[in-house]
Amino acid sequence: MADENWKPKIIAIICNWCSYAGADLAGGARIQYPPDIRAIRVMCTGRIDPLFILKAFQDGADGVLVSGCHFGDCHYLEGNYKAAKRMFLLKSVLKNIGLDDKRLRMTFVSASEGAKWGSVMTDVVKTINELGPSPLNEFAR
Amino acid sequence: MAEVKNKEARIGVFLCHCGTNIAGTIDIEAVKEYAKTIPNVVVADNYAYMCSTPGQNKIADAIKEQNLTGVVVAACTPRLHEPTFRNATAAGGLNPFRFEMANIRDQNSWVHMHQPEEATAKAKDAVRIAVAKASLLEDLIPKSVPVEKTAMVVGGGVGGMQAALDLANAGIKTYLVEKSPTIGGRMSQLDKTFPTLDCSQCILTPKMVDVYRNENIELLTYTEVEAVEGYIGNFDVTLRKKARGVLTPAEAEARGIVGGGCTGCGDCAEVCPVIKPNPFELGMAPRKAIYIYHPQVSPLIYTVDFDACVKCGLCVESCGEKKAVDLDAKDELITVKVGTAILALGYDIYPIEKKFEWGYKNYDNVITSLEFERLICASGPTGGHLVRPSDGETPKKIAFVLCAGSRDNTDTGKPYCSRFCCMYSLKHAHQIIEKIPGAVPYIFYMDIRSFGKMYEEFYYRIQNEGAKFIRGRVANITEDPVTKNLHVNAEDTLLGRPIDMEVDMVVLAAAIQPSAETEKTRRLFGVSCSQDGWLLEAHPKLNPCGTTTAGVYLAGVCQGPKDIPDTVAQAEGAASAASIPIHRGEVELEPYFAQCLEDKCAGCGLCVNQCPYQALSLVEKDGRTVMQVTEAKCKGCGTCGGFCPGGAIWMQHFATPQIVAQIDAFLLGGEQ
Numbered sequence: 001m002a003d004e005n006w007k008p009k010i011i012a013i014i015c016n017w018c019s020y021a022g023a024d025l026a027g028g029a030r031i032q033y034p035p036d037i038r039a040i041r042v043m044c045t046g047r048i049d050p051l052f053i054l055k056a057f058q059d060g061a062d063g064v065l066v067s068g069c070h071f072g073d074c075h076y077l078e079g080n081y082k083a084a085k086r087m088f089l090l091k092s093v094l095k096n097i098g099l100d101d102k103r104l105r106m107t108f109v110s111a112s113e114g115a116k117w118g119s120v121m122t123d124v125v126k127t128i129n130e131l132g133p134s135p136l137n138e139f140a141r
Numbered sequence: 142m143a144e145v146k147n148k149e150a151r152i153g154v155f156l157c158h159c160g161t162n163i164a165g166t167i168d169i170e171a172v173k174e175y176a177k178t179i180p181n182v183v184v185a186d187n188y189a190y191m192c193s194t195p196g197q198n199k200i201a202d203a204i205k206e207q208n209l210t211g212v213v214v215a216a217c218t219p220r221l222h223e224p225t226f227r228n229a230t231a232a233g234g235l236n237p238f239r240f241e242m243a244n245i246r247d248q249n250s251w252v253h254m255h256q257p258e259e260a261t262a263k264a265k266d267a268v269r270i271a272v273a274k275a276s277l278l279e280d281l282i283p284k285s286v287p288v289e290k291t292a293m294v295v296g297g298g299v300g301g302m303q304a305a306l307d308l309a310n311a312g313i314k315t316y317l318v319e320k321s322p323t324i325g326g327r328m329s330q331l332d333k334t335f336p337t338l339d340c341s342q343c344i345l346t347p348k349m350v351d352v353y354r355n356e357n358i359e360l361l362t363y364t365e366v367e368a369v370e371g372y373i374g375n376f377d378v379t380l381r382k383k384a385r386g387v388l389t390p391a392e393a394e395a396r397g398i399v400g401g402g403c404t405g406c407g408d409c410a411e412v413c414p415v416i417k418p419n420p421f422e423l424g425m426a427p428r429k430a431i432y433i434y435h436p437q438v439s440p441l442i443y444t445v446d447f448d449a450c451v452k453c454g455l456c457v458e459s460c461g462e463k464k465a466v467d468l469d470a471k472d473e474l475i476t477v478k479v480g481t482a483i484l485a486l487g488y489d490i491y492p493i494e495k496k497f498e499w500g501y502k503n504y505d506n507v508i509t510s511l512e513f514e515r516l517i518c519a520s521g522p523t524g525g526h527l528v529r530p531s532d533g534e535t536p537k538k539i540a541f542v543l544c545a546g547s548r549d550n551t552d553t554g555k556p557y558c559s560r561f562c563c564m565y566s567l568k569h570a571h572q573i574i575e576k577i578p579g580a581v582p583y584i585f586y587m588d589i590r591s592f593g594k595m596y597e598e599f600y601y602r603i604q605n606e607g608a609k610f611i612r613g614r615v616a617n618i619t620e621d622p623v624t625k626n627l628h629v630n631a632e633d634t635l636l637g638r639p640i641d642m643e644v645d646m647v648v649l650a651a652a653i654q655p656s657a658e659t660e661k662t663r664r665l666f667g668v669s670c671s672q673d674g675w676l677l678e679a680h681p682k683l684n685p686c687g688t689t690t691a692g693v694y695l696a697g698v699c700q701g702p703k704d705i706p707d708t709v710a711q712a713e714g715a716a717s718a719a720s721i722p723i724h725r726g727e728v729e730l731e732p733y734f735a736q737c738l739e740d741k742c743a744g745c746g747l748c749v750n751q752c753p754y755q756a757l758s759l760v761e762k763d764g765r766t767v768m769q770v771t772e773a774k775c776k777g778c779g780t781c782g783g784f785c786p787g788g789a790i791w792m793q794h795f796a797t798p799q800i801v802a803q804i805d806a807f808l809l810g811g812e813q
Contacts, residue, residue: 073670075669077753111677
């Protein structure tokens with residue numbers, strides 16, 4: 001895995017109301033961050049089936065970010081709580097299959113936190129770069 | 142609802158330059174050529190501004206010419222232009238939900254401005270991901286729901302009152318909910334308004350009366366929002382009518398007390414033995430345990446402060462045959478159904494004692510601007526005579542400290558500009574010069590922001606009247622313990638020298654912050670807030686009165702600091718916005734409903750508890766138990782679909798195969 005040209009493949013699944021809006025706000029404010037993350041929009045983090053994340057890792061993702069509203073701010077009342085619970089459980093599954101659970105991250109970025117979105121992006125990319133390629137990569141494809 | 146295997150998807154990809162916003166960073170030609178190689182893509186085109194009429198026509202024409210089954214526009218964010226391009230898609234004869242957007246501006250070219258290669262690669266991925274989803278999209282029909290022909294305004298300040306009046310005058314029955322015993326809000330505490338120097342109460346009181354008299358407004362004072370359920374067109378709002386302890390004439394009549402109820406005579410307060418500080422006068426005047434804040438309150442009904450009341454019963458006695466006082470009153474919960482709601486929750490003064498260096502609450506003669514308003518007001522605690530709290534003397538040298546706690550990035554301050562302090566401080570300076578012969582106002586400022594119509598002219602006027610302006614934020618204030626005079630220490634940044642000025646009184650133009658109820662109320666209505674706690678509009682430019690919760694609108698300072706004209710203007714905007722769904726009579730809900738794939742459903746019922754809206758239930762069908770969705774209750778969050786162990790929930794527009802296709806497209810389809 002000593003590929004010098006390796007670039008992390010990170011997928012972010014983010015909610016429409018808070019984190020997607022926060023990401024848009026970061027754009028409006030021209031906050032610069034590393035371009036290694038691709039975002040998929042869902043209406044609520046509650047929509048995220050843990051299987052999506054396992055699928056992403058199976059497909060060769062080096063990291064997965066789930067980002068939603070702050071607790072108490074969910075557009076759908078409590079979807080983010082349920083997502084957080086599921087991610088917490090999923091992390092223990094990841095550990096058991098030999099994946100560093102830092103490869104899955106859940107953050108809470110509100111629609112007004114453009115700057116925070118930028119720092120989350122930077123931090124996630126940094127973390128995954130430090131961890132290196134996913135050990136599942138060789139099984140992918 | 143069958144799983145769609147859209148093998149013959151024919152997708153058109155349309156790339157927007159957004160001028161140089163996108164094309165200045167991303168190589169559009171390269172993305173276009175790449176898009177043509179993506180499976181299912183039959184046409185790829187680009188244009189300077191896809192959202193323009195010619196851009197939209199390109200989409201509609203291509204749908205017809207190429208017999209497209211799906212459209213991808215790579216441009217800005219769906220939060221801005223998804224509706225635009227859905228219309229264009231529909232104009233081409235395709236179901237508008239067969240449209241998917243790739244965000245290559247807000248989340249790409251703008252945030253990777255200096256990395257054109259990486260941004261271009263990311264744009265290719267984004268297009269590929271969007272094509273994967275567009276290939277699996279299906280026709281969806283939005284559901285229309287009827288709209289209740291009533292509205293609610295929460296907050297009875299000048300913004301809420303204006304909004305309620307506009308709604309009511311548009312023929313809409315409106316509930317105006319106010320937490321305190323009277324409407325009027327902050328504006329009723331002000332003496333004069335800038336720059337015209339109108340008497341605040343003189344222009345406010347007629348409005349209060351209009352509100353009280355308007356037959357389309359149901360005024361609910363001393364009432365708080367307890368719970369909110371439902372969605373646009375059909376909100377069920379539970380209200381807590383706090384125990385007032387005093388009956389209105391109508392309430393008295395309902396209890397069979399003929400000719401009874403409160404007439405506002407005040408006999409009760411006269412005999413009440415309990416004395417409390419009056420919060421309306423910021424504690425500078427007394428009130429009784431049974432009280433009205435000030436003579437112009439509306440409705441003119443007394444209120445019992447049950448925290449202070451000793452239940453001696455003197456008020457009951459003095460009220461006599463009117464039998465208005467009921468010391469056993471209890472809170473009452475009522476539920477009303479409304480189509481739309483406006484939040485006008487107002488603001489509070491920042492607790493400026495936190496900036497201890499200025500000595501507020503420590504030194505007698507340091508007051509806030511709102512206290513100044515009461516002291517200079519003819520109906521205030523001193524009858525309009527400005528006096529020093531320490532000794533009752535008339536101050537001659539008065540320092541005004543602007544940006545007190547605002548535009549302040551220390552942890553104790555607020556980073557934003559409160560937007561009206563400059564102007565009211567100029568007004569205060571004028572009032573001093575006008576009322577106290579020989580008095581001199583010293584205005585310590587960082588900048589003067591006189592941004593409104595006739596505001597700059599007002600600034601010149603105050604300069605000419607003799608107010609002294611010193612540029613520099615005040616470092617600290619100390620008190621002479623004997624005279625109680627104050628030493629204002631600052632740097633005059635124009636002269637470049639320190640100042641130690643002895644004054645009789647200091648007025649702090651304290652920052653403002655969202656009112657205490659804002660946090661609770663916004664959560665009940667599902668409205669987001671900015672980092673400072675001000676409520677978040679749907680879009681600052683395009684939808685400044687709306688929120689991301691359909692049917693809930695904002696008016697006034699709860700959305701961000703504003704002066705009276707701006708508050709009233711936004712209130713009128715919010716009222717207009719809130720009346721549109723009501724007048725249309727029905728609204729279309731986005732058809733992101735959950736559907737049960739009954740052949741996969743095991744009837745386990747795990748999803749039922751996941752739904753925050755009780756939209757799911759188990760039913761018997763053809764001899765087995767399956768889940769059923771009540772579409773009218775489903776809001777489309779998909780929390781059920783993210784949990785179903787059998788994959789039996791089809792989340793329309795965010796269906797599992799669609800999301801998985803996006804994941805696969807990114808991670809597996811990227812070989813170039």
